[in-house]
Amino acid sequence: MDESLAKNEYPAAKIAKALASGEAPMAAKFCTPEVWAKYKDKQSTGPAKWTMARAINSGVMHPDSFVGCHAGDRESYDEFKDFFYPVIEAYHKGFSMEKGSDLKGTASERMDPSKIGVDLSASAQSKIVSTRIRIARNLAMFPLNPGGTQKSREDIASMMQKVYDGLPGMGYPELAGDFFLHTSMTDEQRQALIDGRQLFRGKDRMQAASGYHEHWPHGRGVFHNPDKTFVNWVNEGDHIRIISMQNGGDVTAVFKRLAAGAKAIEDGVRKETGVDGEVFMMHPKFGAVTCCPSNIGTGMRGSVHILVPKLIKAIGFEAIDKMARERNCQARGSNGEHSAVVDRIDVSNWRRIGYPEYELVADMIKFANFLAALEDATPP
Ligand code: ADP
Ligand code: MG
Numbered sequence: 001m002d003e004s005l006a007k008n009e010y011p012a013a014k015i016a017k018a019l020a021s022g023e024a025p026m027a028a029k030f031c032t033p034e035v036w037a038k039y040k041d042k043q044s045t046g047p048a049k050w051t052m053a054r055a056i057n058s059g060v061m062h063p064d065s066f067v068g069c070h071a072g073d074r075e076s077y078d079e080f081k082d083f084f085y086p087v088i089e090a091y092h093k094g095f096s097m098e099k100g101s102d103l104k105g106t107a108s109e110r111m112d113p114s115k116i117g118v119d120l121s122a123s124a125q126s127k128i129v130s131t132r133i134r135i136a137r138n139l140a141m142f143p144l145n146p147g148g149t150q151k152s153r154e155d156i157a158s159m160m161q162k163v164y165d166g167l168p169g170m171g172y173p174e175l176a177g178d179f180f181l182h183t184s185m186t187d188e189q190r191q192a193l194i195d196g197r198q199l200f201r202g203k204d205r206m207q208a209a210s211g212y213h214e215h216w217p218h219g220r221g222v223f224h225n226p227d228k229t230f231v232n233w234v235n236e237g238d239h240i241r242i243i244s245m246q247n248g249g250d251v252t253a254v255f256k257r258l259a260a261g262a263k264a265i266e267d268g269v270r271k272e273t274g275v276d277g278e279v280f281m282m283h284p285k286f287g288a289v290t291c292c293p294s295n296i297g298t299g300m301r302g303s304v305h306i307l308v309p310k311l312i313k314a315i316g317f318e319a320i321d322k323m324a325r326e327r328n329c330q331a332r333g334s335n336g337e338h339s340a341v342v343d344r345i346d347v348s349n350w351r352r353i354g355y356p357e358y359e360l361v362a363d364m365i366k367f368a369n370f371l372a373a374l375e376d377a378t379p380p
Helices: 012-020 026-030 033-039 052-061 074-079 081-091 122-127 150-166 187-195 205-210 251-273 309-326 357-377
Strands: 128-137 178-181 221-224 230-234 240-247 300-307 329-332 344-349
Touching: 012 026, 012 052, 026 052, 026 081, 033 052, 033 081, 052 081, 052 205, 074 081, 122 128, 122 300, 122 357, 128 251, 150 178, 150 221, 150 230, 150 251, 230 251, 240 251, 251 300, 251 357, 300 357, 309 329, 309 344, 309 357, 329 357, 344 357
Parallel strands: none
Antiparallel strands: 128 240, 128 300, 178 221, 221 230, 230 240, 300 344, 329 344
8 A cells, every 4th residue: 555545644646646647537637625534534334444545555656556445335425425426436437427418228238239329431441450349237135346355256256156057947048158257267367368369357556555455355256158258257357347348349239239238237136146126336316336547437338459560559559549539438458458559559538427339339340440541541
């Protein structure tokens, strides 16, 4: 932990330096001295007993992070609201915590490919290596991982094992598969899953500072069907990342599978826990609760890996990301967030809140089409 925060002191010099750079993390921008003074001795009433110091540690230790703050339990968002609400509104531009978001139907119902309304262009299709759409979900009966323990993580993993075992019997044979734990998989298995982009490695410095990696590797695992097109991450950061992915640019197929998968997992958790109401943590104003404020709402990030080598060479990653942000999208390296960029870019929706899932997929498709056209217009 950061030295000052470990003593529960306001990291004034570091925050001032980050602010002066002009690119301070949201944690630094919104944890003003007033906000700090108001909350510094407060603990959330949820299971994590979350504090301001822990909430902003990642951004203080890593001034190059964009968000840099995390919630430890569902209660954190409301109980530190003078901090988290402005962060949420700044990240999710146009969203108002007062108005909230009122999406009709369930997430799975909104994942309707016929409503996307825009197709990938032929040029974009030809450049797309793979497509992946995921939603982040947390289980209502456990603390968020930054505020969890080894036991809470292990309990989640054993519960999810039962959910996965139950999938074939619940009428989801095409989604069924096996669950592999980081604690028992072989190095070869691990590397093959990382190379196939199905697995997380748990070595991100920003995630480490958020508390995601505490008690690593206990309770961490990955589930996948034999084709590796339906994948779940367990306890990477959020409790569950429900992922649909495949090679090529068939967004419709990926989206459809995600809809089925989201429903299957929710039904399975409900059956396992006997919980009648919400099995996933939901907030009345914004929807799905996640550790990082960037993922709240739909918790959905839909991405394609698109080959644009000429463009990367001509204008560079930063310029591409800037264009993405202007179009409600985001660019990343193809080995995940904070990874290096070579010949392809991960492009995905940036907004996650207040818009139905199909519209967020449309954002991503439009930007992929735009990038493909730019690549075509770039001289070799
Ligand atoms: P998330 O938002 O799901 O946390 P990350 O940027 O951390 O995403 O990436 C997670 C993993 O998913 C990485 O291994 C990354 O390469 C892989 N990935 C993301 N998008 C795609 C895609 N369209 N095709 C293939 N793999 C992908
Ligand atoms: Mg990630």
